[in-house]
Amino acid sequence: xxxxxxxxxxxxxxxxxxxxxxxxxxxxxxxxxxxxxxxxxxxxxxxxxxxxxxxxxxxxxxxxxxxxxxxxxxxxxxxxxxxxxxxxxxxxxxxxxxxxxxxxxxxxxxxxxxxxxxxxxxxxxxxxxxxxxxxxxxxxxxxxxxxxxxxxxxxxxxxxxxxxxxxxxxxxxxxxxxxxxxxxxxxxxxxxxxxxxxxxxxxxxxxxxxxxxxxxxxxxxxxxxxxxxxxxxxxxxxxxxxxxxxx
Amino acid sequence: xxxxxxxxxxxxxxxxxxxxxxxxxxxxxxxxxxxxxxxxxxxxxxxxxxxxxxxxxxxxxxxxxxxxxxxxxxxxxxxxxxxxxxxxxxxxxxxxxxxxxxxxxxxxxxxxxxxxxxxxxxxxxxxxxxxxxxxxxxxxxxxxxxxxxxxxxxxxxxxxxxxxxxxxxxxxxxxxxxxxxxxxxxxxxxxxxxxxxxxxxxxxxxxxxxxxxxxxxxxxxxxxxxxxxxxxxxxxxxxxxxxxxxxxxxxxxxxxxxxxxxxxxxxxxxxxxxxxxxxxxxxxxxxxxxxxxxxxxxxxxxxxxxxxxxxxxxxxxxxxxxxxxxxxxxxxxxxxxxxxxxxxxx
Numbered sequence: 001x002x003x004x005x006x007x008x009x010x011x012x013x014x015x016x017x018x019x020x021x022x023x024x025x026x027x028x029x030x031x032x033x034x035x036x037x038x039x040x041x042x043x044x045x046x047x048x049x050x051x052x053x054x055x056x057x058x059x060x061x062x063x064x065x066x067x068x069x070x071x072x073x074x075x076x077x078x079x080x081x082x083x084x085x086x087x088x089x090x091x092x093x094x095x096x097x098x099x100x101x102x103x104x105x106x107x108x109x110x111x112x113x114x115x116x117x118x119x120x121x122x123x124x125x126x127x128x129x130x131x132x133x134x135x136x137x138x139x140x141x142x143x144x145x146x147x148x149x150x151x152x153x154x155x156x157x158x159x160x161x162x163x164x165x166x167x168x169x170x171x172x173x174x175x176x177x178x179x180x181x182x183x184x185x186x187x188x189x190x191x192x193x194x195x196x197x198x199x200x201x202x203x204x205x206x207x208x209x210x211x212x213x214x215x216x217x218x219x220x221x222x223x224x225x226x227x228x229x230x231x232x233x234x235x236x237x238x239x240x241x242x243x244x245x246x247x
Numbered sequence: 248x249x250x251x252x253x254x255x256x257x258x259x260x261x262x263x264x265x266x267x268x269x270x271x272x273x274x275x276x277x278x279x280x281x282x283x284x285x286x287x288x289x290x291x292x293x294x295x296x297x298x299x300x301x302x303x304x305x306x307x308x309x310x311x312x313x314x315x316x317x318x319x320x321x322x323x324x325x326x327x328x329x330x331x332x333x334x335x336x337x338x339x340x341x342x343x344x345x346x347x348x349x350x351x352x353x354x355x356x357x358x359x360x361x362x363x364x365x366x367x368x369x370x371x372x373x374x375x376x377x378x379x380x381x382x383x384x385x386x387x388x389x390x391x392x393x394x395x396x397x398x399x400x401x402x403x404x405x406x407x408x409x410x411x412x413x414x415x416x417x418x419x420x421x422x423x424x425x426x427x428x429x430x431x432x433x434x435x436x437x438x439x440x441x442x443x444x445x446x447x448x449x450x451x452x453x454x455x456x457x458x459x460x461x462x463x464x465x466x467x468x469x470x471x472x473x474x475x476x477x478x479x480x481x482x483x484x485x486x487x488x489x490x491x492x493x494x495x496x497x498x499x500x501x502x503x504x505x506x507x508x509x510x511x512x513x514x515x516x517x518x519x520x521x522x523x524x525x526x527x528x529x530x531x532x533x534x535x536x537x538x539x540x541x542x543x544x545x546x547x548x549x550x551x552x553x554x555x556x557x558x559x560x561x562x563x564x565x566x567x568x569x570x571x572x573x574x575x576x577x578x579x580x581x582x583x584x585x586x587x588x589x590x591x592x593x
Contacts, residue, residue, distance in 0.1 A: 051467060077469035089464035091457055102457055105450040106469035114450040121450045163469065 003062075004029050004167050004199050005050070005081075010059035012042075012049050019045040021223035022059070027167065032193055032200045034214030036207070036234075038244060042223040043203045044086055047169050051083050052076045064166070078107070080166030084156045084173060086203075092145025096136055096155055099144050100127035104162035126162070134158040134188055150181030157185065161192060167199045174206040182206070186213055211235065219243065276526045277444055283530070284437040291429050299425040300497070305530075305537040306429075306436045307493045312517045312529035313443055314486025319515070320523035321447065322479035323459025324373050328385040329514045331392035332362045332484040334506030336491025338396060341409040341501050351415035351496065358492035359485045366484025370477035389511050396503035408502030412495045422496075432493055439489060440526075446482070447526060455479055459524075520561060522570030531569045535561075 003026040012020040020042040027033050035043050048054040050061055052073045060069045063079055071079070082103075091099050105121040108114060114121055131140050134154045139147060144155060153173060160168050173189070174182050186209060192198045204210040210217065211231040219226040219234060221243045227234065234240055287306070291299040315329040336358035343349040343357060372384040396403050403409065414422045415431065422428040446452055454475050457465035466472050495501055513536055521532025539557065543550040565572035 053463070053467075073463075073466040074469055074471050077467060083467055085464065085467075089461055089467075091460045091464070093456065093460060094453070098453065101450075102453045102465075102470075103468050105453065106471070108450075111451075111471070111474065115446070117450075119448045119450070159468065 002029055003027060004064060005201070006062040006065075007046075007050065008060050008062075010046065010049060010061065011057045012045050012054060013057050018223050020049065020056075023220070023223070023225055024059075025218055025225065025228065027199060027201055029199055030193070030197050031216065032189070032202065032214045034210040034217040034231075035201060035203045035220060036205070036210055036217060037220035037226075039205075041220045043220055044171055046220075047083060047171055047201075047203065050076075051081065051169065074106075077163070077165075080163075081169065082160040082163060082165040082167075083169040084160050084171055086171045086175065088149070088152050088156060090144040090147075090152050090155050090159070092143065094144055095141050096131060096144055096147070097124065097127050097140045099155060099159055100130050100162050103159035107163045123162075130158045130162060133191070135184065150177045150185075153177050153181070154185060154188070157189070161196075161198065164196075165198070167201070170200060170202045170204075172203055172205060174204055174209040182209060189213060277441075279527060280437060280440050280444065284433055287433045288430055291426055296425045299429050301538060301541055303425070303429045303432050303497055305533050306432050307490050307497055308514075308517070308537050309530045309533040310436055310439055310493065311487050311490035312514055312521070312533050313440065314483040314490070315514050316483075316518050316521075316523065316526075316529050317443065317446075317455070317486070318479050318483030320518050320525070320528065321452070321459060322455040322475070322483075324370075324476065324479055325378060325382040326369075326385045326480070326483070327382050327508070327511045327515065328369060328389040328392070329483070329487045330506045330508070330510035331389040332366065332487025333491040333494060333510070333514075334392060334396055334503070335362050335365060336488030337495045337501050337506070338403055338409070338491070339488070340492040340495040341412050342402065344413055344495070345409055345411060351413065351492075355415075355489065355492040358488040360488075362488025362491075363481045363485040366481040366487075367477050369484065370480030373476050373480060374473055386508065386511075389508055393503055393507055396506060403503070406502060408500055410500045412499050412501065414496040414499075428497065432497070435489075435493060439486065443486075444526060451475070451478070516558065519566075520558060520568055522568030522574075525568070525570040528568055528570050535569070 005027040007026075008024050010020055010023045011018065023046060035046070037043055045054065049056045052071045052075065055070050060067055062068065063081065068076065068079060091102065094102065101120050101123045104123045104126060105114060108121040108123065109117065128140065131137055134157070136151065136154060136158070139151060144152065147155065153176070157170065157173055160170070173185060177185060189200065190213065193200060202210060202214060214231060216228065217231055217234045218228045219240050226239060226243055227237055229237070287302070291302055294302070311329055311333045314332070315326060318324050318326050339358040339361055340351065340354040343354045344351060369385060369388055373381050376384060397405055399405070400407070414428050416422065417431060420427070422431045454465070454470050457468070457470055458472065458475050458479065462472055494505070517529065517532030517536045519532070520535045521528030521530065535558065540550055540554050543553050546553050561569070
C-alpha cells in the first residue's frame, strides 16, 4: 500500500516545552491507524500540526508525496484532509442537514459560482445519504444544538466525510459517548472504511474502541513515539503498560 | 458505495419534528419583505409630509442596519463604523451630484462601491484582532472619517455641509415630493433586502454564520476565513454606503453630525434591539430607534429619558432582541398547543 500521509521528524515546541518531539510515521491507503498515549503526550498537538492549526517547529508532512508542511487548515481540507476535534464542534444553530451541507459546500465550484448557484450547493442529496449512513434520518431537520452529545458526535464524524476526504483525522471520537452510541459509531466508521475506502487516523483513550477499530496503533509518550504495532502487540508490550500504569 | 438503509426512525422527540432549516425560515422572510413593501407603498397616504419623512428615514436607516446585521449579527464581526460608511455614501452622493452633476444612480453605485472598498480595507484588521479589540479599530476608523467630514471643508463643506442635493428621477418621473421619494425608497429597500435574503440563503450565508459560530471548525471544513471575513465587512459597509446615498436626497442637506460616533452606537443598538442575526431584525430595530422617539414626543422634554429607559428594559428582558422575544413566545405557544416544535433561534 502506498502512503497517503508521511510525517517525518515532526517537532513542535512552545517556549521551552516540547510537545511533539521528532515524531515519524506513515499512514497507508485504506488503513485505520490509532494513536494512543497518556494525557498531554502530544497527540492533539500532532493533529494540529498536520492539519495546519499549528505550524511545526521542525520536520515535514507529505500528503501523497507532496510537501504540505505549514499549510493552512483551509488548504489542507481542500487537499482532502478533514478532521474532528476533541471537543464537539458542530454548528448548533444550523440543522443537521445544513451542518452537513456546510461541511461539503466549499468543495463545490468557485466562491462566485456558489453565490449564484443553488442555496444548498447541490448537496442536499449527498447530505441526506450521509444522514442515512450515520442513522440520523429522524433528526435531519433538527437543530444540531438540540441533539444529544452522542448524536452530535455522530454528526461531527459525518461532517468530516462530506467532502469525500482522502484522509480523516478523528480526535477522540468516542469521548463522552454512551456504550450504545459507541457501538454505532464504531460500526459506521468501519463501514466507511470498508465501503468507501476511507483512510483514518484515530486518537483515542478508549482502549476497547481503538483496539477493535484499528489495524495498527502508535503509542506516544512525552511527545515521542514509544512503539508502533498491531493492537495485540501493543496490548502485550511491557513498555506500553509501564507508560500507562507506571512501575 | 453500498447504500446503507437507515433503520426506521424511533418516535421523534418534539425537536426532531421542528420545521428547522435556514431556507424554510427565510422563505417566511421573503413573504414578509414583499408584503411589507406593498403595505409601505400605500401606508403614507394621508400621513402628511413629516409622517412620510419619518417612515422613509426608517427605511433608509434599516438599510444601514441590514449591513451591520450581516457584519455583526450574522458573521459575528464587531464593527462600530457603520455610521461612517453611511456618511461616506451620503457625502459621495452629495459631492458627485452637486459638484460634478453626476446622476443619482451613478452616485448610488459609487457610494456602494467606495464603501465596499473601504470596508474591505477595514476588514484586514479583523483577520488579526477579534471581539472588542476589533471594535476599537473600527471606532478609530469612524472617528477618522468623521474628522475628514468636519475638517476637509474644501471637499465636504465642513460644518456648513452640502445643500441642494437633488432627488432621483425614475423613467422621467421626478421623486421630489415626499410620497414619490418614499415609494422610490420602498423599491430600493426591497431590492437591497432581497439581495441580502439571497446572499444569506446562499452557501455564503452559511459560511458567514460558521464564521460567527466557530471559525476554527469552519476553517477545518475548507471555509476560507480570510475571504469571508473581508466580504462580511465589505458587503455590510456597502449597505451603509447605499443607505447614505438615499439619506442625502432624503434630507437634501448633509453635515457631519448625523455620522458621528454616537450614530454608529445607535445603529449597533438597532441591530441588538431588533434581534441580532435575524433578517427582519434591522427593520424592527430601526423602528425602535427612529419611530419610538417620535411616538414618545407626547412626554415633552422627557422623551429621550423615556426612550432610554424603554430600550434598557427591552434589552434586560430580552437580550436576543424583539424578534428573539417573539420567537420565544411563538415556540412557547406552539409547545402549549401541542405542535411541540422549537424553531431554530436564527
